[in-house]
Amino acid sequence: MAVKAKLHRLEGGEGEIELPEALVEGPVHKDLLYRAVVSYLTNQRQGTHATKTRAMVAGSGRKIWPQKYTGRARHGDRYAPIFVGGGVAHGPQPKDYEHKLPKKMRRGALLAALRDRFQSERVVLLDKLAFERPKTKQGLALLERLGIPKDATALIVVSQQENTIPVKKSFSNLPGVECVPALSVHPYEILRHEWLLLTAGALQELLAQRLQGRVN
Numbered sequence: 001m002a003v004k005a006k007l008h009r010l011e012g013g014e015g016e017i018e019l020p021e022a023l024v025e026g027p028v029h030k031d032l033l034y035r036a037v038v039s040y041l042t043n044q045r046q047g048t049h050a051t052k053t054r055a056m057v058a059g060s061g062r063k064i065w066p067q068k069y070t071g072r073a074r075h076g077d078r079y080a081p082i083f084v085g086g087g088v089a090h091g092p093q094p095k096d097y098e099h100k101l102p103k104k105m106r107r108g109a110l111l112a113a114l115r116d117r118f119q120s121e122r123v124v125l126l127d128k129l130a131f132e133r134p135k136t137k138q139g140l141a142l143l144e145r146l147g148i149p150k151d152a153t154a155l156i157v158v159s160q161q162e163n164t165i166p167v168k169k170s171f172s173n174l175p176g177v178e179c180v181p182a183l184s185v186h187p188y189e190i191l192r193h194e195w196l197l198l199t200a201g202a203l204q205e206l207l208a209q210r211l212q213g214r215v216n
Contacts (some may be wrong), residue, residue: 007125007200008146017125017175017200020207020215022111024118033116033187035101036109040188044098051091054079106216110206113187117196124148124197131161134169143177148195155193157182159201182206 002018003025009015057079064075081089101109117123124146131138140150148154153176158167162183171179180189182202190196198206207215 005125007127009127010129010142015127017203019203023114023207023211026115028041028116028119029112030049032105032109032112032190035105036113037191039099039101040186042097045097047095047097049092050094051088053089053091054087057085059089071104077192101156104119104197109212110185110190111211111214112189114196114206117190122195124195125203126197126199128201129156129158129167129199130164131166131170134166136173138169139170139177140174141175143197144195148197152176152195153193154197155180155185156197157185157202158199158205159205162199162201183209185210 001021003021003023005019007015007017025129030083041092044130054077059077059079061077061079064070064078067074079086081087114123126146143154144150156171156177158177158179159182164177168179178189178193182205185206
């Protein structure tokens with residue numbers, strides 16, 4: 001079954017668009033959203049933290065004092081971890097923090113994020129998005145005409161064809177507004193913004209490639 005939703009037109013006026021029922025109705029799986037957010041944030045870690053061990057500290061390896069008859073503990077060189085300027089014992093080393101989710105879970109999390117925005121009535125559908133030249137003023141005017149509050153954060157999802165420099169730069173200077181292509185949108189990005197603006201082309205790409213098998 002299909003659900004009819006309001007479709008705004010770039011030139012003005014309104015129409016209707018049919019959406020798959022599974023995209024709008026159904027449970028929002030918070031567990032999948034949690035796993036997707038954890039995966040996204042974990043993958044942002046570069047893992048380049050590092051400290052030098054005693055083998056990496058540059059300097060002489062001469063024995064710091066004689067082995068016997070000094071009354072002090074036996075030491076090999078001054079770069080042991082207990083000395084100032086020595087190596088670090090058990091310190092952090094470069095690490096790969098990659099955290100992958102199975103394809104079904106990624107699709108399920110994206111569907112859950114979209115459902116959450118549809119069910120909370122914070123989705124605006126637009127037939128297309130195109131500007132001749134970058135201009136922040138026209139981007140702001142469009143958001144205001146579509147009913148998105150000026151102080152609210154918004155994620156604008158466009159199709160591959162609409163992902164042009166004039167479109168992206170028209171929104172890049174607006175605080176809390178981000179423009180991303182549909183083929184790379186992540187559930188975390190949807191959740192961290194209060195409003196979601198979807199173009200008809202972006203919705204088609206999401207249904208055909210990112211949500212394939214989940215809404216049929």
